[in-house]
Amino acid sequence: MMILVSSTPFDPGKHINEFAKKCTSAGGIASFLGQVRSENNTVSTLTLQSYPGVTEQGIQGAEENARLRWELEDIFILHRIGTMQAGDPIVLVLTAAKHRRDAFEACDFLMDYLKTEAIFWKKQTGQNGTQWIEPRTEDYQDNKRWSL
Numbered sequence: 001m002m003i004l005v006s007s008t009p010f011d012p013g014k015h016i017n018e019f020a021k022k023c024t025s026a027g028g029i030a031s032f033l034g035q036v037r038s039e040n041n042t043v044s045t046l047t048l049q050s051y052p053g054v055t056e057q058g059i060q061g062a063e064e065n066a067r068l069r070w071e072l073e074d075i076f077i078l079h080r081i082g083t084m085q086a087g088d089p090i091v092l093v094l095t096a097a098k099h100r101r102d103a104f105e106a107c108d109f110l111m112d113y114l115k116t117e118a119i120f121w122k123k124q125t126g127q128n129g130t131q132w133i134e135p136r137t138e139d140y141q142d143n144k145r146w147s148l
Contacts, residue, residue, distance in 0.1 A: 001075050003059050005050050007082035012092050019076050019094045026073040026096035030103035032111050038086035043126040046133075047083045048090070055119045062113040066095070069109070070102040077110065079120070112143040 012033050020029055036046045063075050076094040084090060093110050097103040114120075115135055122133040 001063060002077070003056055003063060004078045005052075005056055005059070005081055006078065007080070009084075010078055010080070010089060010092065012089050015076065015078060015092055016094065019074070019096065023074050023096035025098070026103070027098045028100035028103045029094060029096045030100070030107035031095075032091070032093045032107050033089060034091040034111075036084050036086050036088045036090060039124075039126070041086075042128060043086055043124050045083050045085060045125045046088075046090070047123045047125070048079075048081045049121045049123075050079075050081050051119045058118055059114070062110055062117070066106045066109055070095075070097060070106045071099070072097050072102060072106055075106070075110070077114075079114065079118070081120070109146055112139070112146060115139045116143040 016031055023029060037043065059077055059079070063077065066072065066075065073096040076092070078092045080088070080090050091111075091114060093107050093114070095103045095106040095110070097106065116139050124131060124133055
């Protein structure tokens with residue numbers, strides 16, 4: 001298990017390859033890579049801030065919850081903070097399990113947590129100035145299904 005919140009740019013392919021090499025007993029690995037959207041070329045930068053220590057603790061709680069819900073071999077979560085440009089990777093979630101359904105669902109669950117509950121503040125800058133970004137109603141609806 002690895003949880004990283006970092007201001008350092010990352011190479012998703014490198015992390016996926018390293019994770020796959022380590023998870024030889026897994027039958028499936030699910031991944032999600034989030035990147036900065038340009039929103040039809042209206043967004044130039046996205047800045048993310050975290051609450052050091054608290055953000056990671058919350059993510060660790062979600063990771064522990066995922067392990068209770070699904071049979072997982074391993075989990076890797078990397079989330080960027082700082083200022084990023086359109087197209088830059090923001091988040092990488094990898095889950096490994098003996099069976100694909102566990103890997104898919106755990107990856108989805110963790111992304112729903114990161115999108116709605118993890119302590120990050122997001123600010124985008126572009127043609128329309130600077131504005132703080134909140135999760136969408138749909139994001140909260142996606143996350144709510146895990147509490148049913």
